[in-house]
Amino acid sequence: MHNAIIALGCGREQRLYDAIEWEMAMTKKTTHNQAADREAVFEAIAREHLRIETLETRKSDSLDFHEVAVWALRDALAAAFEAGRNAK
Numbered sequence: 001m002h003n004a005i006i007a008l009g010c011g012r013e014q015r016l017y018d019a020i021e022w023e024m025a026m027t028k029k030t031t032h033n034q035a036a037d038r039e040a041v042f043e044a045i046a047r048e049h050l051r052i053e054t055l056e057t058r059k060s061d062s063l064d065f066h067e068v069a070v071w072a073l074r075d076a077l078a079a080a081f082e083a084g085r086n087a088k
Helices: 002-007 012-050 070-087
Strands: none
16 A cells, blocks of 8 residues: 555655654554553562562573562552553
8 A cells, every 4th residue: 555655656645655654653662662661560560569679581590480479469460450550
């Protein structure tokens, strides 16, 4: 479809093509920002509720595996649920 619009040349068709390109670029940027925001929320919940300093893989069992109390896990899940509700 984009090639057909380009072939038509300038004017209204070119403005439409430019608008489509801009929308695609903004969607990609927004998606990247949303992913970064989501990761920041995950990290904050892990630190606050689970006492896990990072969610990065560190290739060490003592650093990558954690004992977590069920009440802390429940609180972390509730925080994630609320974050999701508030994100909409």
